[in-house]
Amino acid sequence: MPDIKIVAATGCPTGIAHTFMAAEALNKAAAEEGVDIKVETHGQSGVDNELSPEEIDKADGVIIAADKNVNAYRFDGKPVVSVSVGKGIKDAGELIRTIKNGEAGIQKGTSRTEEGAEPTEYSDSSKGSMTHALYKHLMNGVSHMLPFVVGGGVLIAVSFLFGIYSADPEHESYNPVAGMLNTIGGYGFQIMVPILAAFIAESIGKRPGLVAGFVGGLIANEGGAGFLGGIVAGFAAGYIVVGLGMLLEKIPQSLNGLKSIFLYPVFGIFITGVLMTLLVEPMSAINAGMESFLTGFQNSSPILLGIIVGAMCAFDMGGPVNKAAYVTGTALLSEGNMYFMAGVSAACIAPPLITAFATLFFRKYFDKSERNAGSVNFILGSTHITEGAIPFAAKNPIIVIPILMLGSSIAATLTYLMGVEVPAPHGGFLVLPVVSGVLQWLAAILAGSLIGGVIFGAYRRAKFLKQTGLKSSRDGKEEENLETQQLA
Amino acid sequence: MRLSNLLKPENIIFHSLAATQEEVFREIAGQAEQEGITKKPKKIVKGLKEREKQSTTGFQDAIAIPHTKSKEVKQPAIIIVTTKQGVEWNSMDSRPASFFIALLIPEKEEGDTHLKILSSLSRMLMEEENRTQLLKAPDEKALHAFLTEKVDLQKEGL
Numbered sequence: 001m002p003d004i005k006i007v008a009a010t011g012c013p014t015g016i017a018h019t020f021m022a023a024e025a026l027n028k029a030a031a032e033e034g035v036d037i038k039v040e041t042h043g044q045s046g047v048d049n050e051l052s053p054e055e056i057d058k059a060d061g062v063i064i065a066a067d068k069n070v071n072a073y074r075f076d077g078k079p080v081v082s083v084s085v086g087k088g089i090k091d092a093g094e095l096i097r098t099i100k101n102g103e104a105g106i107q108k109g110t111s112r113t114e115e116g117a118e119p120t121e122y123s124d125s126s127k128g129s130m131t132h133a134l135y136k137h138l139m140n141g142v143s144h145m146l147p148f149v150v151g152g153g154v155l156i157a158v159s160f161l162f163g164i165y166s167a168d169p170e171h172e173s174y175n176p177v178a179g180m181l182n183t184i185g186g187y188g189f190q191i192m193v194p195i196l197a198a199f200i201a202e203s204i205g206k207r208p209g210l211v212a213g214f215v216g217g218l219i220a221n222e223g224g225a226g227f228l229g230g231i232v233a234g235f236a237a238g239y240i241v242v243g244l245g246m247l248l249e250k251i252p253q254s255l256n257g258l259k260s261i262f263l264y265p266v267f268g269i270f271i272t273g274v275l276m277t278l279l280v281e282p283m284s285a286i287n288a289g290m291e292s293f294l295t296g297f298q299n300s301s302p303i304l305l306g307i308i309v310g311a312m313c314a315f316d317m318g319g320p321v322n323k324a325a326y327v328t329g330t331a332l333l334s335e336g337n338m339y340f341m342a343g344v345s346a347a348c349i350a351p352p353l354i355t356a357f358a359t360l361f362f363r364k365y366f367d368k369s370e371r372n373a374g375s376v377n378f379i380l381g382s383t384h385i386t387e388g389a390i391p392f393a394a395k396n397p398i399i400v401i402p403i404l405m406l407g408s409s410i411a412a413t414l415t416y417l418m419g420v421e422v423p424a425p426h427g428g429f430l431v432l433p434v435v436s437g438v439l440q441w442l443a444a445i446l447a448g449s450l451i452g453g454v455i456f457g458a459y460r461r462a463k464f465l466k467q468t469g470l471k472s473s474r475d476g477k478e479e480e481n482l483e484t485q486q487l488a
Numbered sequence: 489m490r491l492s493n494l495l496k497p498e499n500i501i502f503h504s505l506a507a508t509q510e511e512v513f514r515e516i517a518g519q520a521e522q523e524g525i526t527k528k529p530k531k532i533v534k535g536l537k538e539r540e541k542q543s544t545t546g547f548q549d550a551i552a553i554p555h556t557k558s559k560e561v562k563q564p565a566i567i568i569v570t571t572k573q574g575v576e577w578n579s580m581d582s583r584p585a586s587f588f589i590a591l592l593i594p595e596k597e598e599g600d601t602h603l604k605i606l607s608s609l610s611r612m613l614m615e616e617e618n619r620t621q622l623l624k625a626p627d628e629k630a631l632h633a634f635l636t637e638k639v640d641l642q643k644e645g646l
């Protein structure tokens with residue numbers, strides 16, 4: 001058989017020795033077998049001798065000898081043998097012969113595991129799993145947003161330690177340090193939604209997407225559309241830019257510079273901006289509508305009220321629905337109704353605590369950054385900073401939000417049933433001294449948080465078991481770059 | 489940078505009495521401390537052990553390449569230890585190891601030339617002829633000369 005071409009990728013966890021030994025072994029074995037080979041090494045200093053898409057395309061087969069992710073999705077549709085790096089060193093000849101004799105199986109866009117080799121976790125998003133691609137884009141936004149939530153949230157929480165009104169210059173307990181901390185933390189929160197939108201869009205449309213996503217996210221935030229609005233803005237901006245890329249394909253190469261510095265930003269921002277402006281338009285109406293809806297229920301049964309308040313507070317955590325509940329609570333508070341606010345507070349405190357308990361009890365089903373964020377959420381939850389739960393909810397809103405709503409509803413319903421009164425609109429557990437029915441209130445919140453936490457954790461466990469072997473998509477970066485290269 | 493910058497003649501220890509993996513690691517870490525490569529030899533031992541847990545660094549023909557990347561490594565270095573008796577290492581050919589080439593890599597990335605050298609050293613080991621030469625070296629000096637010549641020449645040849 002003349003002219004057999006093989007491409008291979010090697011990698012090991014430390015990337016110092018075995019990666020290169022396997023590469024050498026494959027090179028030697030290929031020479032002995034008389035076949036042509038190119039070996040890409042994933043070592044400590046990065047990827048060397050990188051395989052181009054054309055080389056992969058022309059190859060008769062692929063050998064993966066790696067104990068780490070070598071972006072195997074690139075080899076979908078090719079005959080692939082995938083083994084551990086050790087086997088690559090020891091049995092290089094055998095691997096070459098497998099390809100040579102046409103005995104290798106065709107890699108499909110699904111995960112396959114062989115002897116500790118990294119399963120191919122990315123199905124080719126251009127033709128394969130759509131939901132997986134969407135999830136990956138979402139994750140890119142969430143992972144970039146998370147530090148802002150933690151940083152901003154903790155600073156705000158610290159400012160409450162000076163007294164829950166200490167950041168208000170009008171109030172007698174005003175403290176300039178607390179005011180500053182609160183303002184700085186507030187900026188962290190303000191940029192949270194734009195960051196989420198921007199990096200969802202970046203994952204879809206690379207840098208031009210980032211630009212349009214930032215502006216779209218800002219509009220969502222200013223328009224009161226909350227993080228759900230930010231997710232919409234991110235996806236809209238990303239795909240708008242991808243669409244622009246297709247439209248602009250016909251423009252001559254010589255105008256490429258003009259494209260990236262002028263056409264993409266101007267039209268990307270313009271179209272995203274117009275769309276988002278139209279989308280957030282009804283937000284204030286939704287907000288007002290929800291408020292009057294809720295006010296109509298203020299004297300209904302504690303159970304019904306608890307369910308509605310809980311569901312509203314946990315639905316969008318800072319969006320129009322949550323704000324409606326909160327504003328109604330503060331309005332009733334100023335009329336002397338301290339009963340209504342108790343349920344709102346409980347429902348706002350529960351979501352971060354749900355994520356905190358879930359990461360505590362089901363540690364191994366969360367990644368490291370989630371576990372850290374979960375621990376911080378004990379602080380954010382205890383200080384009524386609902387936003388702490390957003391990164392968790394944003395990863396999988398359709399499933400996580402109902403869980404949070406359930407937990408919050410339980411907390412609010414129990415609070416109303418036990419007739420707790422909370423005279424402060426904020427501050428979480430820091431206002432305990434002025435709460436009447438402290439133990440009942442704590443019990444209600446704990447019950448809701450624990451139940452929600454166990455359900456959330458059980459969901460993550462089930463999800464993990466279903467896709468064992470999948471890792472968080474942090475090292476999916478290169479795939480994103482590949483996908484969007486045409487746009488740059 | 490050349491291999492001779494990473495492998496000092498003092499860091500080749502022949503005929504060690506170490507008889508277990510632990511003892512080999514302690515020998516390596518102790519030498520590293522003495523040469524100012526690290527201040528915390530215990531951390532080095534721990535790092536080497538952890539790498540070994542992921543998969544064996546035992547290769548074949550009694551050669552093993554334990555390695556670790558740690559912030560306790562102050563400068564990249566190679567330490568070679570040969571033991572009088574074979575040490576069980578779960579090697580690929582199931583034979584005990586007695587020739588250890590330890591690679592110590594600092595956490596901080598200060599250029600990657602040392603990584604290139606280590607990778608060419610690893611590649612060199614795949615050549616049976618080279619392994620035979622290594623194992624035949626009569627003393628520290630001869631081994632040092634052979635390795636530096638082999639690796640640095642190969643590098644320039646590339």
